[in-house]
């Protein structure tokens with residue numbers, strides 16, 4: 253691929269898990285990858301991989317407007333240095349999520365999560381759309397496989413409901429320019445976020461008042477047990493990287509792509525009437 257025909261993709265949250273796997277997979281296959289990370293040490297680790305097509309963009313914290321505009325400028329300069337006319341894709345991947353009942357949820361953490369998953373991607377879109385238009389681009393959104401409220405997991409799933417709306421709204425708004433907005437629906441994937449969520453739950457529970465703990469202790473233990481029961485069957489993040497590669501390569505991309513453990517059953521659940529889904533979820 254000559255430099256100027258090379259397709260450039262920005263991946264947010266590239267330091268670990270799905271974002272890292274996507275960044276590496278795409279860079280190894282000829283895409284120029286702008287790998288957004290928050291910390292200098294993660295940028296160094298990515299640079300140390302020796303992949304010539306992988307360019308760390310740091311800092312890119314999705315809760316910080318100055319990082320987002322700065323990343324837009326960095327990417328524009330880098331593209332112009334390389335003679336590449338525009339950005340081919342943005343992959344909105346950055347996100348965390350944590351287990352907590354709404355009643356006891358750490359509100360600052362929740363605010364950061366909504367900023368990361370919802371506010372930040374819109375700001376990033378504003379910073380990169382001129383480049384995406386020049387690059388004949390597309391926007392991809394990493395999401396869970398089916399829209400479902402799951403007790404104690406609202407930090408992920410509430411963002412997914414909203415992200416679903418954002419991505420579909422964007423598809424409508426950008427249709428005149430032929431810029432598709434594509435959902436990448438991921439089932440249960442084996443990433444560092446899984447163990448981290450259990451560690452963070454234990455740390456939160458240690459801080460709650462005994463009255464608060466008493467209210468939710470049993471239900472949370474049961475939830476953690478049911479989440480852990482899925483862990484052995486989680487899919488490798490490279491499965492999502494392959495899916496993203498496909499969604500980037502398809503001339504007429506689908507609106508949604510699915511992969512990963514439990515993604516089929518979750519997609520079916522999403523199609524059921526809401527009262528039925530609620531009854532099923534309450535019985536878990």
Ligand SMILES: NC(=O)c1ccc[n+]([C@@H]2O[C@H](COP(=O)([O-])OP(=O)(O)OC[C@H]3O[C@@H](n4cnc5c(N)ncnc54)[C@H](OP(=O)(O)O)[C@@H]3O)[C@@H](O)[C@H]2O)c1
Nearest residue numbers: 265266267268269270313314346347368438440441443445
């Ligand atoms: N794992 C699954 O089963 C699964 C399933 C469906 C969807 N997802 C979604 O996939 C995405 C990636 O999750 P993962 O499982 O790969 O987790 P992960 O390994 O923990 O990776 C999360 C990435 O997001 C970054 N990040 C978090 N907050 C950020 C912020 N404010 N600004 C910029 N970057 C931020 C992290 O950076 P730091 O290293 O700096 O924290 C890290 O690079 C998330 O949006 C998650 O909801 C995951």
